[in-house]
Amino acid sequence: xxxxxxxxxxxxxxxxxxxxxISGKNALTxxxxxxxxxxxxxVSTFKTxxxxxxxxxxxxxxxxxxxxxxxxxxxxxxxRITNHEIIDEVILTVMRSPRSYTKEDxxxxxxxxxxxxxxxxxxxxxxxxxRLAEPGEFTKRAFLNGRIDLAQAEAVLDxxxxxxxxxxxxxxxxLKGALSxxxxxxxxxxxxILSILEASIDFPDEExxxxxxxxxxxxxxxxxxxxxxxxxxxxxGRIFRExxxxxxxxKPNVGKSSLLNALLKRERSIVTPIAGTTxxxxxxxxxxxxxxxxxxxxxxxxxxxxxxxxKAVTRSKKYITQADLIILMFDASTKLSKEDKILIKxxxxxxxxxxxxxxxxxxxxxxxxxxxxxxxxxxxSAKKIxxxxxxxxxxxxxxxxxxxxNYASNLVTNTRHIELLKKVQKFIATSxxxxxxxxxxxxxxxxxxxxxxxxxxxxxKKFSQxxxxxxxxxxxxxx
Ligand code: GDP
Numbered sequence: 466x467x468x469x470x471x472x473x474x475x476x477x478x479x480x481x482x483x484x485x486x487i488s489g490k491n492a493l494t495x496x497x498x499x500x501x502x503x504x505x506x507x508v509s510t511f512k513t514x515x516x517x518x519x520x521x522x523x524x525x526x527x528x529x530x531x532x533x534x535x536x537x538x539x540x541x542x543x544x545r546i547t548n549h550e551i552i553d554e555v556i557l558t559v560m561r562s563p564r565s566y567t568k569e570d571x572x573x574x575x576x577x578x579x580x581x582x583x584x585x586x587x588x589x590x591x592x593x594x595x596r597l598a599e600p601g602e603f604t605k606r607a608f609l610n611g612r613i614d615l616a617q618a619e620a621v622l623d624x625x626x627x628x629x630x631x632x633x634x635x636x637x638x639x640l641k642g643a644l645s646x647x648x649x650x651x652x653x654x655x656x657x658i659l660s661i662l663e664a665s666i667d668f669p670d671e672e673x674x675x676x677x678x679x680x681x682x683x684x685x686x687x688x689x690x691x692x693x694x695x696x697x698x699x700x701x702g703r704i705f706r707e708x709x710x711x712x713x714x715x716k717p718n719v720g721k722s723s724l725l726n727a728l729l730k731r732e733r734s735i736v737t738p739i740a741g742t743t744x745x746x747x748x749x750x751x752x753x754x755x756x757x758x759x760x761x762x763x764x765x766x767x768x769x770x771x772x773x774x775x776k777a778v779t780r781s782k783k784y785i786t787q788a789d790l791i792i793l794m795f796d797a798s799t800k801l802s803k804e805d806k807i808l809i810k811x812x813x814x815x816x817x818x819x820x821x822x823x824x825x826x827x828x829x830x831x832x833x834x835x836x837x838x839x840x841x842x843x844x845x846s847a848k849k850i851x852x853x854x855x856x857x858x859x860x861x862x863x864x865x866x867x868x869x870x871n872y873a874s875n876l877v878t879n880t881r882h883i884e885l886l887k888k889v890q891k892f893i894a895t896s897x898x899x900x901x902x903x904x905x906x907x908x909x910x911x912x913x914x915x916x917x918x919x920x921x922x923x924x925x926k927k928f929s930q931x932x933x934x935x936x937x938x939x940x941x942x943x944x
Contacts, residue, residue, distance in 0.1 A: 466609065469495060470598035471590040473583050474943035480578030485586050486943055487595055488603055492570040493559065495593045499523070499586075500557055500574075501549075508572065513561035521574065521586050522549040552589065553582040567603050568610035601940025605933065608925060615925025615936070616645045619879050622940055623706060631755035632705040635876045644875045644882075645924055647695075651688055651889075652920040655913055658684055662910040673906065682900050685893055692890040695875070699883050702876030704864060708750065708757030711860075712784045714812060715794030716804035720822040723847035724794065725749065725762045728856075753857050756864050761788075790863065791817045792856075795835060797844070798826035809838060818843060818859050825849045881936075885923040892916035 469489025475482070487495060496508040502519035511517060553576045560571040576582050591597065599605075601622075608618040616639060623636035638644070658681055665673045673681070713721045728751050751758045763781035785791065791812050795805055819839040821830060825846040836842050841859050845852040877883055896912035921927045 466606065469595045470602055470606075471587060471595040472598040472603070472943035473587055474573070475578065475583070476941075477580060477583075479580070482575050483578040483583040484943075485574040485576065485583060485590065486598075486603065487572045487574075487590055488565070488567045488569045488598075488606065489595070490570060491594055492572045495590055495595055496557065496559075496572040496574075498593050499552075499589050500555075502557070508557065508559065511557075511559040513559060513564065516556050516558045518556055519554075521552040521555050521576065521589065523552055523585075523589055552585045553577055555586075563610075566612075567606040568612050569606060598942055599937070600942050601937030601944055602942075604940060604944055605937045608933075613640075614642075614645050615928065616648070616879070616882060616923060617642055618925070619881070619936060620644075621944065623878060625941075625944065626706075628708055628750050628757035629705070629752040629755055632757060632878075635702060635705050635878055638875060639878070644877065647875050648886075648920055648923060651691065652917060652924075654684065654688060655893075655917055655920070659910060659913045659917070662906050662913070666906055666910060678900065682897065685897050685900070689890065689893045689897060692886060692893060695877055696883065696886055696890060699877040699886070701865065702878035703880070703883070704756060705876065706878035708759045709789040709864060710784070710787055711758045711760045711790045711792060712781075712788040713760060713762045713792045713794065714781075714785065714808055715820075715822075716796070716802060716808065719794045719796045720847045721762050721794055724792070724820070724822065724845075725760060727847045727850050727853050728753070728760065754861050756861065758860070785812070785815070789816065790860070791815050792820055793817050793839075794820045794822050795830055797821045797823045797828045797830050797832075800829050801831055801834065813838065816863065817841070818856070818863070820845055820856065822847050825851065882923055885919045888919040889916045892919070 467490070469487060469491040471485065471487045474484040474486040493509045493511075499521050500508050500517075500519055501522050502508070502517045504517070506517070508517075556575040558573045558575070560566070560573070562568055562570045565571040574586060576586055587597075604613075604618050604621050607613050608615060613621075620636050620639035624633065624640055627633035627636050661673070661677070661681065665671050713724060715721050729749060749760050749762075751760055761781075761784045763777075763784060769775040769778045793808060793812055795801070817839055818841040819835050821832060821835065821842065821844040823846060824844045825848065832842075832844075841863065843852060843856045843859050845856055847853075877886060892912045892915045896909045896916075899908045899912065918927070
């Protein structure tokens with residue numbers, strides 16, 4: 466925490482701009498040594514949240530840093546330009562402690578987005594005393610310095626990884642602290658109940674009467690209901706965050722690639738009339754009414770002809786095992802084939818939406834057999850983009866199970882949070898049970914204490930180094 470850290474915050478590769486981020490107590494002095502501003506001022510005199518145009522320069526001598534003086538005189542400035550190698554033309558922003566992302570002094574350098582210039586600036590900052598930031602270290606500092614709690618820190622990652630608009634909305638709510646506030650309030654209520662119980666334990670004169678016990682039981686019941694509700698909605702939250710795995714299956718030429726393209730509303734996989742052209746699996750993320758679907762178009766190969774196909778079949782099998790939903794396609798213009806029957810047999814125990822494709826052609830398929838086998842059957846034409854909306858509705862119905870989803874609500878999306886909230890709920894349920902069974906107050910108080918511990922863990926009021934390492938190792942460097 467005492468080091469000044471630096472990282473390239475933008476993704477590597479060519480881009481319009483690149484951002485080098487420096488945070489820590491020496492951020493400003495390091496920037497002083499490498500930045501030459503157009504208006505001849507030194508970085509340590511810059512006001513917070515101001516941006517400055519200038520150059521990053523190398524090979525400075527001691528005359529470069531004119532500490533304490535607010536402005537560099539003309540001769541000094543000109544000699545700085547001529548005597549030192551210019552690395553890049555930049556815009557530099559200063560954000561002073563404590564009102565910054567990490568609560569420390571931060572300097573951000575917007576340079577040209579080339580790999581070489583970003584790397585050169587990074588090296589220069591390192592040479593001048595900073596150290597390379599670990600993954601997520603800026604956000605970790607924001608947490609350790611108390612600007613955000615752990616649930617909010619984790620939301621940062623979810624914002625970056627959001628796959629759909631709704632996933633982003635949910636993560637931003639969490640980042641703003643909506644979830645933390647709700648959980649915090651639950652914690653406060655529990656603490657309040659605990660203090661009443663503990664007073665009666667410590668001072669037997671203040672023994673709780675039956676009426677008060679009834680009130681406490683009512684309050685615990687309310688908390689229990691709220692927790693059950695949060696956990697119930699978390700199932701949807703998890704879908705927003707992680708998406709669902711969908712595999713499109715069907716015999717060669719049934720129209721799998723065409724369907725994927727219709728869903729994507731743009732050409733992605735090669736669609737040709739020759740059987741078996743989709744030689745390998747193709748993966749795409751599609752946003753269907755806010756649900757991120759991770760769709761895989763399998764090769765559709767049943768009898769591999771060569772090594773490549775064999776590999777593709779093995780891969781398809783793996784995807785099918787992991788799938789949350791299978792879209793099994795049939796060709797309306799042909800009778801059910803041997804291949805269709807093999808697929809039906811293989812997949813009938815899975816969550817399937819059966820698709821009868823090519824309804825624009827003369828129908829020969831035994832439709833009644835399919836409707837008997839599968840609960841969800843949709844007839845479409847992938848080529849003519851007909852009834853694709855019905856398929857989308859069927860997917861939504863399955864995922865939401867007919868529930869209306871309020872996107873703005875505090876959805877818990879993170880597995881760690883869900884597990885901890887389950888624990889909290891379990892302890893509250895036990896405490897209610899103990900009350901019903903007239904067990905001693907000590908038992909009830911103990912359960913509430915345990916519940917509070919889990920709440921503290923969720924918000925990061927208590928944490929282990931291992932937990933922090935695990936959480937922040939998932940971040941990219943520079944965040
Ligand atoms: P895949 O092997 O299952 O991926 O099948 P493709 O998507 O490559 O489609 C095979 C052929 O069927 C192509 O010529 C498509 O244009 C055609 N096709 C796909 N869907 C339809 C449809 O709904 N109607 C008609 N008439 N042809 C279709």
